[in-house]
Amino acid sequence: MRGAIALVLLMATNARADEPFHIGSLPKWVFLGGLTAGGTVALSDKGALVGGELSVARLRERKYIGAYGDGYYDWGAGGTYTTAGLEIGQGIVGIDGGAAALWGGGGHRFGATGRVTLGLGMFGVFARYVYFPTDGMLKSEDVIQVGLLIKLPLTTFGGGY
Numbered sequence: 418m419r420g421a422i423a424l425v426l427l428m429a430t431n432a433r434a435d436e437p438f439h440i441g442s443l444p445k446w447v448f449l450g451g452l453t454a455g456g457t458v459a460l461s462d463k464g465a466l467v468g469g470e471l472s473v474a475r476l477r478e479r480k481y482i483g484a485y486g487d488g489y490y491d492w493g494a495g496g497t498y499t500t501a502g503l504e505i506g507q508g509i510v511g512i513d514g515g516a517a518a519l520w521g522g523g524g525h526r527f528g529a530t531g532r533v534t535l536g537l538g539m540f541g542v543f544a545r546y547v548y549f550p551t552d553g554m555l556k557s558e559d560v561i562q563v564g565l566l567i568k569l570p571l572t573t574f575g576g577g578y
Contacts, residue, residue, distance in 0.1 A: 444477035445576035455543070455564015457493040464493020466562065472504060480507045485515075494560070496521020498547070500530045509535055517547045526551075526558070534566060541566040 449472045456465045468489020474481040486501040502515015514531035528549035534541040547560040 443576050444475060445573050446473060447476050447481075447483075447573050448473050448571045449568045450571050451539075451566060451568030453487060453489050453564055453566050455562055457491055457560055457562050459561040460559040461561075462493040462495075464491055466491040466493075466498070466564065468498075470566065470568065472568070474504065481505070481511075485513055491562075494519060494521060500547075502530070506534075506536075509537055511536060511541070517549070519547075519549065536566075539567055539569055541568070 449470075451470050453468045453470055454466065457463050466489045468487060470485060470487035472483055472485035474483025482503075482505045484502070485504050486499070488497060488499045490497050497520045498517060499520070500515060500517045502513055504511060504513035506512065511534040512532065513534070514529070517528045517530040519526045519528075526549045528547060530545060530547045532543050532545040534543040536542075543562075543564055543566055545560075545562045545564075547562070549558045549560075551558055
């Protein structure tokens with residue numbers, strides 16, 4: 418009988434060493450992809466936009482930090498925007514920002530962007546500001562866009578501590 422109790426205790430000790438007891442989610446990397454739709458609503462030629470986005474983020478509980486890239490066509494600008502940068506969020510609020518480019522009209526412009534997203538599950542509503550400096554940064558061409566973002570996890574990896 419003592420041998421059986423010792424064996425059970427030894428097995429329980431080994432199992433605990435391999436997988437420690439943990440409450441809450443473990444951190445993991447998530448690769449996401451999705452669709453963006455909305456429109457330019459202020460400070461520039463107004464029009465609809467549609468495109469896609471990819472991101473990779475480290476997720477733990479209700480917090481994340483990562484990087485994203487997106488591209489979308491804007492009928493108001495008559496061109497394609499591309500943006501890329503860093504993202505961070507907690508709960509339903511996320512912010513991201515980085516570099517922006519507008520390709521169209523026989524040329525291209527480079528600038529900066531920032532976006533605030535309120536998300537619930539795979540759906541998010543966003544407001545984005547894009548800044549394109551002109552004339553040696555003495556003036557600018559600004560854009561305000563609003564829209565809907567639908568993102569789904571494509572894969573997860575690197576879970577654990």
